Each structure stands twice: as structure tokens, then as C-alpha cells.
Amino acid sequence: MSTNHDMTAIPLPATVIELRKLSDDTTLFRLRLDDAIAARRLKVIPGQFVQLSVPAGGEVPISLAALPGEDGALELCVRRVGHVTALLHTLAPGAGVAIRGPYGNGFPVTDWRGKNVLLLAGGLGIAPLRSLLHFLLRHRSDFGEITLMYGAREPAAILFKEELSELSGRRDMHLFLTVDFVSEEPPGGLVCHTGLLPGLLSGVNFTTENTVAALCGPPALYRCVVEELQGFGFPADSIFLSLERRMKCGVGLCCHCAIGELFCCTDGPVFRYADLRGVEGAL
Amino acid sequence: MAKDFLPIGSIPDFLDALATFGEVHGPLLTDDGVQVFGRIASPADLRLDYRRTLLPPKKYLLPPRETVLTYAPDSGYRPPPLPDRDIILLALHPCDLAGIAYLDMAFTSTEPDPWYRARRRRLTLIGLSCEPDEFCFCAEVGAATPGNFDLFLERTPAGFHIRTGSRRGEKILARLARLLGESEPALSSPQRCNIESAILVAVRRGETFPYSPLWDEFASRCLSCGACSLCCPTCYCFDVREYGLLDGESAERIREWDNCLFMAHGETAGGFNFRKNRRERFLYRYRHKYLGFGPTRGTLSCVGCGRCREVCPVRIDLLELFKEER
Structure with a gap:
């Protein structure tokens, strides 16, 4: 390619x-x-x-x-x-x-060897995290605990339902799902919480020690989840966010996707929260 | 004494000689009274006493709209032929030369953009000394010393001292030898202020003026017309679009000037907008212009040409931000 x-x-x-x-x-x-x-x-x-x-x-x-x-x-x-x-x-x-x-840079998976990984996806944000999860599971022994928390608007909006139900049966990772609203339709046999992701986060036990968090979701998700993670004691350089911008060229030229002085397309799309803190308009 | 003086009466012959190297373009006045860079068809068209053109010379390297790929079902995506016109661009002031130097860096320093490079290789730059007016501030952004030229003309009352800045310039000068006379005594170079300007001090510090009330004040007046970015010699944001053609099968991909003052610039699919208000868009423009993004981080790209200050219909002047520095 x-x-x-x-x-x-x-x-x-x-x-x-x-x-x-x-x-x-x-x-x-x-x-x-x-x-x-x-x-x-x-x-x-x-x-x-x-x-x-x-x-x-x-x-x-x-x-x-x-x-x-x-x-x-x-x-x-x-x-x-x-x-x-x-x-x-x-x-x-x-x-x-x-x-x-x-x-783009992708997630720094080689730096994460030996660490626990917490994946937090909102809505379509599951897409890039799915490739990350595949990588982690393919190299399972290189990593500690793997936890995926995924929130969707409603049961019908949960993506990859069959795969999630397979994942929920795995013993080498944890899976937690939540939906904002519950309609009449049950979410196809999946165990699912109700409420927003930060709520899910506070209701689940996980270790923050030697753990990195990877986030992807709609813009509104980042601020509240980051705040929640920091409340749990996650340092800002252990929180990784995959951001969305209007990338027209993908190669750092068209100037649509700047976040502070960084380009989402070439410096990102994955950023450490430590590098975004205080940057106006980043989250 | 070096023969490097072009008498003012030799300009027509000078243009004839230049025309053997390519199409001669320079400052001219259109019928509707606009100062532009355009094709110089006769010596009478050339306006060497111009102050500034409405649009900067970036249009020679980045046309407002260009086709970068074509699509047809049987051949897929294909690039159209690269531009192949030799152009001699005459009478660029030091600010516009500096503007092109910045674009050269942005478009050719890492992975050269083929369209930019093809045009740039065929573009000869001939600079001209200028007289600043009330809008200019090139000295304050360090762009007053001419650079990035093939030839440079320093004006005197009787004509121009010519100096070369490249091999191409030397080649052209050699062809001009018969037009040149003995040099007049060298002009004393203009006095330059040694004190670092408020702009350079602020930029070196990475200043973003986060608490300045001016952002809101600017935002309250701004019409989002985008004129400041259109007329900027270093604004190069572009949009990429694709249009299906009338046969219903083939398509053209174009890139065209975009504008960070426009609402759509920060929009993503689904309608979310990262810069929905004018204040945010101003900050974005300021950051790009004065502090740089990505590979141009740390590069001041304002060249002090004064165009944005002159054309803004509501007289917004980003330089007011730096007044607090003085």
C-alpha cells in the first residue's frame, strides 16, 4: 500500500x-x-x-x-x-x-507490553478499538488484563453484537456493555447495563496500576470519561484518545485537522491526554 | 565596476529578453481598477510603482481550483498531465517572495507535492524593492530582507540595480548583458531597527493571548467573509472534492482554496463542528499564521504584506493583539 x-x-x-x-x-x-x-x-x-x-x-x-x-x-x-x-x-x-x-500513528501498542489495557468505546468509536482489541487478543500473552467497556445509544445501536457475545464468553478478557436508553427490544442475549459510560466505569472494579486506557467515541464522551478516569487515579499520560477531525488530505497539508499545534492526521489520531490538556478545542 | 544597472528606458527590451525564457507576468491594473498579477502583454501594462496586488502570487503555485485526479470506470483513478508552462513572475516585493519561500517549505520540504513542484520548477521569481505604506509591516515579521528570488531589482530614480539569487537568475542576467550599464554608486541600505519586534518576541514565546478581550471583540465584528485568508500570501488550506461528470460514470477530483474563517472548515461528518464560533476560528487562524501547525510548528508565516489589514471590510487587525507587547 x-x-x-x-x-x-x-x-x-x-x-x-x-x-x-x-x-x-x-x-x-x-x-x-x-x-x-x-x-x-x-x-x-x-x-x-x-x-x-x-x-x-x-x-x-x-x-x-x-x-x-x-x-x-x-x-x-x-x-x-x-x-x-x-x-x-x-x-x-x-x-x-x-x-x-x-x-496516522495508531495506538502505541509496543509501549504497552506487560500492561493492563482498558478500552472505552462510545457508539461508532468501537471501530478503531476493535482493531486494537484484535491486536491485544492476537498477542494475548504480551498484555495484562484486558477490559472492554462499550456504550451505545440503545440496544439496536450496539455494533458487532455476535462478536460481543463471543467475547463475553472469553475468560481472558472482561466485557461490559451499557446503553443510554432501553427500548422494548432486549439487546439480543447480551448482558447490558443502562446509563452512560462514566456511570459504568464507576460501577466496575478495575485496577489503575500499570494500566493504560484507550478511548474512542463521540466528542461529548471524552471530557466526562477522562474526568472519571482521572478521578480513579489514571495519570494523564496513561490515557490515550483517538480523535476525529475533518482530515481532507491525511498527510498534514490541507490544515483542517489541527488540534492546538498538532495535526490529527499526522501527529494523531491517537493522542495522550497529557498532550491535549489545556489545548483549547481539543476535546 | 560591475555592469548591473538597468536604465528605466530599457524596460521594454528587458521584457522582450525575459519573454525568451517564458510567459512574462507581473503587476498590472485591470479595466475595473484592480491591481493584480497577470500576463504582461505590452510594456505599458506593467505597473512597477504598484503597492500591492489584491491576490498574492500564490495563485501561480496553488491555483484556486485544480484537478488532481480523474476517474473513469475502465481506467480507475488517474492523474492529469502536470502543468508545463514556464512563467517569469516580475516585480515581487520582498513580502511576496517570503510568502513563496514559506509555501516552498510547506509543499516541498518533506514529501513534495507533485503539482506544486511542477509549477514551482517552471516559475522564475524576479523581485523588486518597495516603498512601504501604512498597511505594511514586513520588518516587524523579519521579512524585509529580500530572499528566494532568481533576480532582484533595487529601484533607484534612474533605473534598477539587478542582482542574482540563483543559477537560473545568472543565466537570465547573462542574456541581458547588452541592456545593462555601469553601476551607479550603491545606495545606502535603509536603516533597520535592531530591536526585536513585539510580534517576534510574542511568537518566540508561543503566545496565544488566551485572556485577550480582543478575540471576542474581533468575533463580534467579523463577517466570516474570508477575505483575510484569500488575500494572504501564505494561506494555503485546501479542500478536496470530487464531482461526478455528466456521463454518470466518470469523475474529477479537485482541490481548491479553503478558508479557516468559514463555518464548514471545522465540520466533521454528521455535522459536528470543532470551530463553530468565530472566536474559535480566529484563534485557529492566529495559531496557523503565527505559531504554525504540524511540520510548520514554530514557523511564523505572516510576511507583513498588509493585505489582510487593507481588505478587511470591518477593519479587523490582528496586529492589535501585539500592542500589549509594546
Whole structure:
């Protein structure tokens, strides 16, 4: 895959091989690069993103929701929310798209060896954390306790339900789910709390010692969860946030995604809270 | 004595000689009375006594809109041919030369942007000394000393002293030899203030004026028209868009000037906006201009040309922030 930091570089052609509808507005797209050699060379750090081209629609930055599969397939979890993603959602298997990247720093997983990892996802924020979780489980013995806390608006909005139900049966990690509102429909056999993520956090026992926290969610989530984590004694340099901005080029040129003096696309999208504290407009 | 003096009467011949190297562009006055950089078709068009053009010369390197990829179902995404026009850009003041030096850094220092690089390689820069007016402040941002030119013309009452700044400049000068006369005695260079300006002091400290009441005051008057960024020689934010063509199958990807004063600049998919109010957008512009982002961190990119101060319809002047420094 192109590591060329040139936004005009030709995106690599890819084909949609499978769609999995995850909720009303969110679908997991499995793509395969048409060039098998490029697919094999693909190196992904969990938390990185790609620029996805939908012909005649344009380009959008999308986090990789998984590490590349055995078959070299890439998984992108995309909500139908704008012009390009709406067009993407009309595609069927076999349709052609294109990809640049992967871009950004990703989570510093090599620095986390030997540590406990607490993953906190809100809504679509589960997408980049899913690739992180896959990495942690693939290298399970390198890490301490692994805990995933995931909050969604309502049971129907919980993404990856089957996978979560599999994860809930694993003995080598903890899984906690919560929904803001409970509708009539039960969340498909999953044990699920009601309330917001910070509430879930305060109701669960976990150690803060030798633990890092990885967060991704809608903008409103960060401030209250960070506050909660700090209340538990998490130091600011053990809290890692994956942020969203309008990344047009992905290579630090178009100047849409600055956070303080840092670029979300090249300095991020994963930041330590210690580097964001006091930066106006960061969270 | 060096033969480096171009008498004012030789300007037409000078333009003819330059035209053998490429299309000559320079300051001219349009029919509707706007000072612009444009094609100099005859010596009478050239306005060497101009103060400043409405748009800076960045348009020669970053056109307001350009196609960067085309898409067709059978061939996929393909780049269009790179620009291949040689342009001689004449009579750039030191501030505009400094503006191009900054763009050179932003677009070619790490991974060169192919479009920028193709245009830049074919662009010859000829500078001209200037007389500041009430809007200029290049000395205060350290951009008064001319740099980044192929040739530079220092004005005297009878003509211009020419000096070279590159191999390309030397090559052009060699072709001009027959037009040049003996040098007049060198001009005394203008007195420069040795005291570091308030702007440079504040910028070195990474100042963001977080408690200044001016941000709210500016925000209350700003029309979000974006003129200050449009006319800035170093503003280069761009948007990337893709348009389907009328055949319903092919498409064009373009990039075009964007503007951090516009509401949409900080918007993400789904309509969330990280800079929804004008105060936030001002701070963003200030940070980019004076402190730099990402790879340009720590680089002051204001060149003191005075365009933003002149064009702002509500007379917002970011320099007021620095007055507290004085």
C-alpha cells in the first residue's frame, strides 16, 4: 500500500467483497486490494486510518476496524452520515473503490507490553478499538488484563453484537456493555447495563496500576470519561484518545485537522491526554 | 565596476529578453481598477510603482481550483498531465517572495507535492524593492530582507540595480548583458531597527493571548467573509472534492482554496463542528499564521504584506493583539 505522503498519489483500487449490516445506519465493509502484492505488504498499526475513495463521491478518512485478515481483506465500519458514506452504502459486493494509507500513528501498542489495557468505546468509536482489541487478543500473552467497556445509544445501536457475545464468553478478557436508553427490544442475549459510560466505569472494579486506557467515541464522551478516569487515579499520560477531525488530505497539508499545534492526521489520531490538556478545542 | 544597472528606458527590451525564457507576468491594473498579477502583454501594462496586488502570487503555485485526479470506470483513478508552462513572475516585493519561500517549505520540504513542484520548477521569481505604506509591516515579521528570488531589482530614480539569487537568475542576467550599464554608486541600505519586534518576541514565546478581550471583540465584528485568508500570501488550506461528470460514470477530483474563517472548515461528518464560533476560528487562524501547525510548528508565516489589514471590510487587525507587547 502507498506510504507515499502525497495526497494526489493514485489511490490503490480495491473491491468490496462483503457487507455486514451492523445497525440501521452502519455497515461493515470488507474490501480487498486488487493488487495482491500490495495487500501482502500492508502493515497496519491498530488505530490507523485510510482515505477511502468512492468514485464520483470523493474521499473520506475511515479507521481500520480490524487488522488485515488472513485473506488480506480490510474492514471498515462506516456510518451513513454524509455525501460519500451515503454513496458507499449504495454499493454491492463487487463494486470498485480505492484506498490510500494507512495514515496516522495508531495506538502505541509496543509501549504497552506487560500492561493492563482498558478500552472505552462510545457508539461508532468501537471501530478503531476493535482493531486494537484484535491486536491485544492476537498477542494475548504480551498484555495484562484486558477490559472492554462499550456504550451505545440503545440496544439496536450496539455494533458487532455476535462478536460481543463471543467475547463475553472469553475468560481472558472482561466485557461490559451499557446503553443510554432501553427500548422494548432486549439487546439480543447480551448482558447490558443502562446509563452512560462514566456511570459504568464507576460501577466496575478495575485496577489503575500499570494500566493504560484507550478511548474512542463521540466528542461529548471524552471530557466526562477522562474526568472519571482521572478521578480513579489514571495519570494523564496513561490515557490515550483517538480523535476525529475533518482530515481532507491525511498527510498534514490541507490544515483542517489541527488540534492546538498538532495535526490529527499526522501527529494523531491517537493522542495522550497529557498532550491535549489545556489545548483549547481539543476535546 | 560591475555592469548591473538597468536604465528605466530599457524596460521594454528587458521584457522582450525575459519573454525568451517564458510567459512574462507581473503587476498590472485591470479595466475595473484592480491591481493584480497577470500576463504582461505590452510594456505599458506593467505597473512597477504598484503597492500591492489584491491576490498574492500564490495563485501561480496553488491555483484556486485544480484537478488532481480523474476517474473513469475502465481506467480507475488517474492523474492529469502536470502543468508545463514556464512563467517569469516580475516585480515581487520582498513580502511576496517570503510568502513563496514559506509555501516552498510547506509543499516541498518533506514529501513534495507533485503539482506544486511542477509549477514551482517552471516559475522564475524576479523581485523588486518597495516603498512601504501604512498597511505594511514586513520588518516587524523579519521579512524585509529580500530572499528566494532568481533576480532582484533595487529601484533607484534612474533605473534598477539587478542582482542574482540563483543559477537560473545568472543565466537570465547573462542574456541581458547588452541592456545593462555601469553601476551607479550603491545606495545606502535603509536603516533597520535592531530591536526585536513585539510580534517576534510574542511568537518566540508561543503566545496565544488566551485572556485577550480582543478575540471576542474581533468575533463580534467579523463577517466570516474570508477575505483575510484569500488575500494572504501564505494561506494555503485546501479542500478536496470530487464531482461526478455528466456521463454518470466518470469523475474529477479537485482541490481548491479553503478558508479557516468559514463555518464548514471545522465540520466533521454528521455535522459536528470543532470551530463553530468565530472566536474559535480566529484563534485557529492566529495559531496557523503565527505559531504554525504540524511540520510548520514554530514557523511564523505572516510576511507583513498588509493585505489582510487593507481588505478587511470591518477593519479587523490582528496586529492589535501585539500592542500589549509594546
